[in-house]
Amino acid sequence: MGQYKMHLLVCGGTGCRASESARLVDVLGEELVKQGLEKDAQVVTTGCFGFCEKGPIVKIIPDNTFYVHVMPEDAAEIVAEHVLKGRRVARLLYQDPNSGETIEDSKHMGFYQKQLRIALRNCGFIDPECIDEYIARDGYAALGKVLTEYTPEQAIDILKKSGLRGRGGAGFPTGIKWEIAAKNAADQKYVICNADEGDPGAFMDRSISEGDPHSVLEAMAINGYCIGANKGFIYIRAEYPLAIQRLEIAIRQAREYGLLGTGILGSDFDFDVELRYGAGAFVCGEETALIHSMEGERGEPTVKPPFPAESGYLGKPSNVNNVETFANVPVIYLKGPEWFASIGNERSKGTKVFALAGKINNVGLIEVPMGITLREVIYEIGGGIKDGKKFKAVQTGGPSGGCLTEKHLDTPIDFDNLLASGSMMGSGGMIVMDEDDCMPAVAKYYLEFTVEESCGKCAPCRVGNKRLHETLEKICEGKGTEADLDYLRNLSSVIKDTSLCGLGQTSPNPVLSTLDNFWDEYVAHVTTRTCPSGRCKALLHYSIDTEKCTGCTACVRVCSTAAITGEKRQPHVIHQDKCIHCGACFDKCKFAAINVQ
C-alpha cells in the first residue's frame, strides 16, 4: 500500500480553473515525468478549497504545504525543490495578511479557522442511526453532568452566561427564555423543538435532525430539567421523511438506553419526547402558530403576550427553541459557557450555520463564528461566484430578510448588524446572486412566497403583501410608475409596523432592502422601462440586425405570434406590438442577428 510518497492536490474549482489550474495539472505531471518522479508523487485535482482569491492553489500531502497563486511556470520549481529535495518554495507560501508571516502548514491558515463546527459537530461523523457512536463522541455526557452537578437554576445560569441566542430568527437569548419558562409555576410544562424549517433555501435543521438527532434529544432533556417539564415535542415538517425516520430511531434508542423515560441516569428526572408533524405552513415557524398547529388547529398566530413561556401548548408554560439552538446546548455544558462565549463577537456568541446557495461555487452548509464577514463567507468558504460572474447581492434571512450588497461585504455577521443593515439572521439561508439577477424580480419572488404563506388572519399581511406583490409584478412587467415606488415604501413600512406576527413584520424586508440598495434598478424599470439584468422578460426589446440577418426565415417559423415578417433572403423585422418577448427567435437565430436590449 501507499506507493506514492507524495500527493500534489490542485484545486479544480471553477475559480482556480479560470486561473489556469487545468494547465497547471498538466505541467506538474509533465515535470514529474521529466524529473523521473512519476512513481513517487501523484497529481490530483480536488474540489474547491474555498479560497479562490488566492488561486490557483496547490496543496502537498503529507506535509500539508499550501501554495497560493501557483502558475504553470512554477511547476518545475515545485517538483525540483519540494518533491525531490523536500524543501518548501517560500515565495509561493501563503502570507498572513495581518502579520505578514508566511504559513507553511495549511492547518494553521486563517481560512481553516473560518469554519468552526459546533452545531454540526457530529454531522457526517457519526452514524445518526447508532446511539453508540453519539455516546462515543461525548453524547449524553452533558445531560449527565447537568443532572448530577447542577440545580436547574445553575444550569440556566450557565446557559445565560454562554450568551447563546435563538438560532431560529429573532435571536432572543435562550437562557432568559428558559428562565421565564422555569419561573412560571404549573403542574405541567412542555419543551418544544421547532423543526418546521420553512425558509426556502435553508436546511440546517433538517441536516442536524438527519445527521445528529441525539444532540437535539439530549438538549431537550436538559431543557426539560431546567424548566421543570417532563414532556417534549418535536414539531417537524412532514416533508422531511428521512429526518422523521432518524428522529424516531433516535427516540427509540434513547428510550432503550434509559436516556429518555423515567429516572434518567439514576436521577429522579423523567423526560420523554414525541414527534408532531407540520403540514406545510411557513407561518408555523412562529411559535404561537406552531403551538396552535400542535393542538390540531389552523396555524394562526396569536398576540404576544402571553408568551408560550406563560401560556403555551394546551395553555401550559412551554419553551420553544429550534433545532440548531438545541444542537448548541450540550456542548456549552461540556466545554463551559466561557468557552462558548469566547467564540463570536460582542453581542452574538458562538457560531451560526448557514445554508450557502445560489450563484456560488461551494453550495452547502457551513458553520462559522459570529462576526465573520460576508466577504469571508462568500469568497473564502463559498469559493466565490459561479462561472466567474460579478457578485451582486446576498440574501440572508429568507423571506424575512433582505438583500445585502457589495457595501455590506465587510460588515461582521451577527444578529444586530444584519438587522441594522435591513436584513436579518433568520434561520440562516444565504443566497448569493450575481449580475444576472434582477432585484425587483427577487423581491417579487419573496413576496410571492409570503402571499402564499400568509395565514390571512391580519389585514396588513393578508391584503398588504398581496398588494406589494401586485405592484412588483406591475413593475417587472414594465407598467410601473414612480408613484408605485413611493407606494411600495409606505405600504412596506406600515405592514412591518402593524402586522400581527413575525411573518408580516418582516415580509416587506426584501422590498425595502432592495429599494434601499438597488434604487437605480427600480428606477430603470419604471422610467426607461428596462431591466438592467435582462431577467424581466417583458422589458426585453428584441430587434433584428439588418446587417447580419440573412433572411433564412428560421425566426419566422418559431415565432408564435407572427411578430416577424420579411421577404426570403431579405432582412426581417420584428413588430414590437406583436412581440411577446418569448426569446424563441433569439434562441433560433444562427447568425446572432437578433439583438436583445
Added chain:
Amino acid sequence: MNKIKSLDDLRRMKQAVESGIDIREKGDVPEEKIVQIRVAMATCGIAAGARDTMNALIEKVNKDNIHAVITQGGCMGYCYAEPTVEVRVPGKEPVVFGDVDTKKAAEIIDKYVKDGELVEGIIPMNFQSINQ
C-alpha cells in the same frame, strides 16, 4: 439492551464503544487494519444517489475481500459535491471524496484503498471541529 442507569454507566459505555464497535463487527481483524468508509446519507446525498454508492461500496469491499467498515453518516455540508464519501485508511488522515457515483466508488477502493493512490474529486476539509 442494557439501560444506562448512571453517569458512570454512561462513561463506561463511552469508553467501550469508543474502542470496541468496529472490532466487534469485524471479528479478529486488528483495528489498525480496518478501513473505515462513511457515506453521507442525508436527504441531499440520497437524492444525488448516495444509496447506490453505498451499495456499490459494500459489494466491492466484499468482492475484493477488504477489511472495511462501511457506515452511513449525516450531511457533511458539501451539497455541491454529493454524494460524498469519507475514507479513513489506517495511519492516514481521513479523505473526503465528492461526486462519488458507483464507478468512482470502485475506483476509490481500487486506487486509494488498495494502492494509496489518490483519485480526482477530493474535497478539501476546510473547517475546525470543536474536538481539535
Added chain:
Amino acid sequence: MSTLKLTDCQKGKIKEICVSFHNDPGELINVLHKTQGEFGYLPEEVQREIAKNLNISVAKVCGVVTFYSFFTMTPKGKHPIAVCTGTACYVRGADKVVDELKKQLNIEVGGVTPDGEFSLDCLRCVGACGLAPVVLVGEKVFGRVEPKDVKKILDSYKE
C-alpha cells in the same frame, strides 16, 4: 366537489385511525396525515367521517385541511411531479423548469393531466439546494434540471 361514497371498510379504516389517536381533536393534524397517507387525498366524505369520529364540526376539519398546503382535497396524478421553488432553485431557474413542465403537460400548477398520469405542484425547499433546480417525481429526485431535460424525464414515465 367529490361525491365519493365511502365503503364501510373505508369508514372502518378512518375510525381505526381516529381511535389510534384516542379520538382526540387535538390530534386532528396527525389524523389527517395518517388518513391522507391511506387515501392519497382528503375528499369531502373523508373529512365528514373524521369530524364525526372526533366529534368536531366538519367546518373545522375543512378549515384545517385548507390551511395546510400538505393536505389536498384532489387526488394527485399517478406520477406526482413537484418542483422545488425554494430560493436556491429559484435563482438557478426553477421557474423556467415549471414553465416547461406546464407546457409539456398542458396543465397549470396544482393540476392533473386528463389521463391522471401526472400532476404538477410546486413545493418549498426540499433541502437539496446543491442539486438546484430540483424536480421530484414521486419519491425520485432529479437534480440540476434544465428546461431541455423536462421532456426526457417525462418520457421515462410514459409507456
Added chain:
Amino acid sequence: MEKIKLTIDNTVVEVDKGTTVYAAAKQIGINIPVLCYMRLEHMGIENKPAGCRVCVVEIEGRKNLAPSCSTECMEGMVVKTHTVRVINARKTVLELILSDHPKDCLICSKNGQCDLQTLAQTLGIREVHSVENAEVSTYRKDYSPALNRDMDKCVMCRRCEMICNKVQTVGALNAINRGFTAVVAPAFEQDLVDSPCTFCGQCVAVCPTAALTEFDDTKNVMQALADPTKTVIVQTAPAVRVALGEEFGMTPGTIVTGKLVTALRRLGFDKVFDTDFAADLTIMEEGTELLDRITRFIGGDKSVKLPILTSCCPAWVNFFEVYYPTMLDIPSTCRSPQQMFGAVAKTYYADKLGVKREDMVVVSVMPCLAKKYECDRDEFKVNGNPDVDYSISTRELANLIRAFNINFASLPDEDFDAPLGESTGAAVIFGTTGGVIEAAVRTAYEVFTGKTLAKVDFTELRGLEGIRQATIDFNGTPINIGIAHQLGNARKLLDGIRNGMYNFHAIEIMACPGGCIGGAGQPLHHGNSGIIKARHEAIYREDAGKTLRKSHENPYIQKLYSEFLGKPMGENAHHLLHTHYFDKQKI
C-alpha cells in the same frame, strides 16, 4: 384587585391589572377605533383576534405598533393613541381592507349601518391606491331562506366564526383557506342550508359589514299590501316594541308599542295584531303539557320524559334537531307563538272574516331571523300555503317605515286590533330570557295549586347570566327550573341532563344572547351590550304596566278555546298548535 398605572396620551390612568389598553383609554374618554374587536360585556362574549390592526397604538419602547384591543396594560407603560405614525398606519390598513372590498356602498343593504363605512368616514379615507392588476377576492353567494352570505364583503373580523363556534357551538362556520383567499364559510364553501346552521343569525347580528345579512322579505310584503285581493294581517313579537325605537334615534329601552301599531296601520296592514296573543296561547298549551308531565311523573309514570324544554325559539329547535336527535321527545310539542298565531289566523280568524286561506297573508314582525326559516318549514303549510307567509325583522320593518316616509317619532299611540291583539304581561316577557318560563309558572302555579298568586314577579327567574337555575315552590311541590340563553349554554345544560347531572322539571332555552331582545333581527347593537340590557329592563316595565299579567286571564284566549279550540291539548289544539321534530343530524 391589583392596580396598574400607565400614561395614555399624557394622562396618567389607573386601571385594574388585566385591563387592555383599549379599555383603559376608554376610561379616560379616548375612543380608539376598532373593527374586528367586539365585546358584549354582560354576555361573556368577546372577539379579539387582533386581526384588523385598526386599533393599533404606539407604545414607548416597542418597535412595532400594538393592537390596543389585546394589549394588556403594564405598569409605567406610555401609550400614544393618535400620533401621525398611528393614524397613517390606521389609514393605510383601512385602505388595504377597502382595496379588497366592493365599493357599492350606496346600494348596499348595510349603507349607514356599516362599521367599515363609519370607520372610513372617521379616518377620512378619500382615496384607495389602485393597482390595476389588483385582485379582489370573490366568493360564491349563498342565499338561504333566513340569511344571505356575500363574502366579497367579508373583512375577516372573525366575529361570526367566534359567535358560531364559541358562543352558539353550532360549528356551521369556520375560517377556511389561507392568506388572501382565507374566508369564513361553511365546510367546503357549501350553502348554509346544507350545513348544521340553525339560522339563529347571530353571525348577522355581529357582522360589521354586509357580508352576512338577513334575507330581505320587505319586497314581498309590499307586494302583498298592494294586492287588493289579499287581506294582509300582521303580528308583532314582544321584543320588537322595546327595540324598534332605536332605529329612529330613540334611547335604547324606549317602549314604542303604540307607535308601532300606528306605523303598521299606516303601512296598510288590514289588521294589526300581536304575537303576544299567541304567546298567551302558548302558555295555555305548554303550561298544560308541563303540568301533565309533572303530574304523571309524580304519579309514577315511567314513560314520562322530564324535563320539558320550551320550543318557542326556532333556532333552538333547529339546534336540537341537528345535535340532539336522540332527545326529540323531550321538548314541548308546542309550536312557537309565531306559528300558533298563523295557524289560528288562517283558520279561526279567516273563518270569522269569511276570507279564504289563500287570500289571507299573514306577516310577522320578529326580532329573529330563524323565524324566516321556521315559517318556511313544510309542516307549517297547508297545501303549500304557509300559516305565516312572511317574517320580517325589526330592521326590515324600520326600513319599510322609512321607505313610506313615516315620521315614526311623532306618531300617535294606537291600540292593537281585536281579537288577536289582546295580551297579558306574561306574553310580553316572552321577549327576554327567563320570560317564557316565568309566564308558564304564573299560569301553571295557579292551575296546579288552585290558588291565586300573591305576587306574579318571579325575580329568581330573571337575569342575564347564561345559565340560571331556580326552584319554585308549587305549594309544597318543589319545581326545578333551568334557564339558558345562547346555544352554547343550552348545549351545556343538555349535556348535563344527558349525563344525569341535573334534575330539572322544566327548562327554558333561547338561542340569542339575552333572548329575543338580542335577536338577530333587532337593530344592531354594534357591540354595545348596554343596549340589550336596556331592552331587557324595558320588557319587564311593559309587563308591570299591564292590567292582566297571567296568560290564562286573557279573555280573548278564553274565548278562543270556548269558541274554537276546545281544551288545551285537545284534539283541535293538538292539530293546530302542536308539532313534531325531525332528526336533522348532519355530518
